[in-house]
Amino acid sequence: MPRPRSPDTSRAALAPVLRDVRAVVFDTDGVITDSARVHAAAWKEAFDAFLQAHPPEDPDLRRPFDERDDYLRHVDGKSRLDGAEAFLAARGIETSAETVRAVAADKERLFTRRLHEHGVDAYPGTVRLVKALRAAGVPRAAASASRHAGELLDRAGVLDLFDALVDGGEAARLDLPGKPEPDLFLEAVRRLGVPADRAAVVEDALAGVEAGRRGGFALVVGVDRAAGADTGARLLRHGADIVVHDLGELCAGGAPK
Numbered sequence: 001m002p003r004p005r006s007p008d009t010s011r012a013a014l015a016p017v018l019r020d021v022r023a024v025v026f027d028t029d030g031v032i033t034d035s036a037r038v039h040a041a042a043w044k045e046a047f048d049a050f051l052q053a054h055p056p057e058d059p060d061l062r063r064p065f066d067e068r069d070d071y072l073r074h075v076d077g078k079s080r081l082d083g084a085e086a087f088l089a090a091r092g093i094e095t096s097a098e099t100v101r102a103v104a105a106d107k108e109r110l111f112t113r114r115l116h117e118h119g120v121d122a123y124p125g126t127v128r129l130v131k132a133l134r135a136a137g138v139p140r141a142a143a144s145a146s147r148h149a150g151e152l153l154d155r156a157g158v159l160d161l162f163d164a165l166v167d168g169g170e171a172a173r174l175d176l177p178g179k180p181e182p183d184l185f186l187e188a189v190r191r192l193g194v195p196a197d198r199a200a201v202v203e204d205a206l207a208g209v210e211a212g213r214r215g216g217f218a219l220v221v222g223v224d225r226a227a228g229a230d231t232g233a234r235l236l237r238h239g240a241d242i243v244v245h246d247l248g249e250l251c252a253g254g255a256p257k
């Protein structure tokens with residue numbers, strides 16, 4: 001029977017920057033699963049239909065939703081209602097609760113349809129890192145503003161790699177403020193029994209890395225999925241300590257070529 005590896009040996013499978021970390025919290029959309037693009041496409045369809053039906057007075061504000069820049073700036077990492085409100089406000093639209101709810105409901109319908117049609121996958125580099133952490137005995141949580149997070153992880157076949165999940169439904173039940181406030185991540189590490197200053201957060205959203213910084217996490221990893229030429233620099237400005245393109249880079253030896 002093979003002898004269990006000592007913690008030190010198994011930590012050797014992790015990049016040096018992770019070797020002192022006692023727990024890791026992963027955002028879900030765009031970090032674990034490739035679902036950020038599904039959210040972005042559904043938001044585009046919902047917002048563009050709204051802008052066409054209710055064009056802002058200022059012609060500059062009528063341009064269609066940009067799936068890269070508008071998504072990253074206003075919507076990424078936020079709850080459905082917070083994201084809808086932030087983008088509509090940025091286009092000078094009066095954001096009554098009714099308007100925000102209607103656009104959010106439209107996006108939800110479009111998102112669900114796309115998800116059922118196309119499915120979702122986990123990023124192989126993320127799975128490699130999560131398995132390396134598991135082998136090293138480092139507890140892992142998934143956290144997300146999305147009420148669909150559990151379903152997404154399950155569909156991608158990775159739900160059982162995590163010891164805890166705090167999703168949008170939990171956040172609403174516990175009345176946790178959304179990112180950039182750190183409460184979602186703090187709840188996740190609380191469930192893992194590790195203080196934030198011994199844990200890492202992994203995030204692709206600007207609001208998310210900012211939440212990691214505000215929460216006093218030992219390490220904030222930004223994941224640049226190449227939304228734009230300057231995404232990495234923006235993640236660093238908002239609070240990331242380091243930026244990677246693929247989480248396999250945080251396994252010893254880096255991402256496979």
Ligand SMILES: O=P(O)(O)OC[C@H]1O[C@@H](O)[C@H](O)[C@@H](O)[C@@H]1O
Nearest residue numbers: 029039076077080145146147148
């Ligand atoms: O899936 P839900 O509950 O509508 O949550 C939506 C939000 O979930 C976040 O995780 C995504 O980053 C946002 O892009 C998305 O809008």
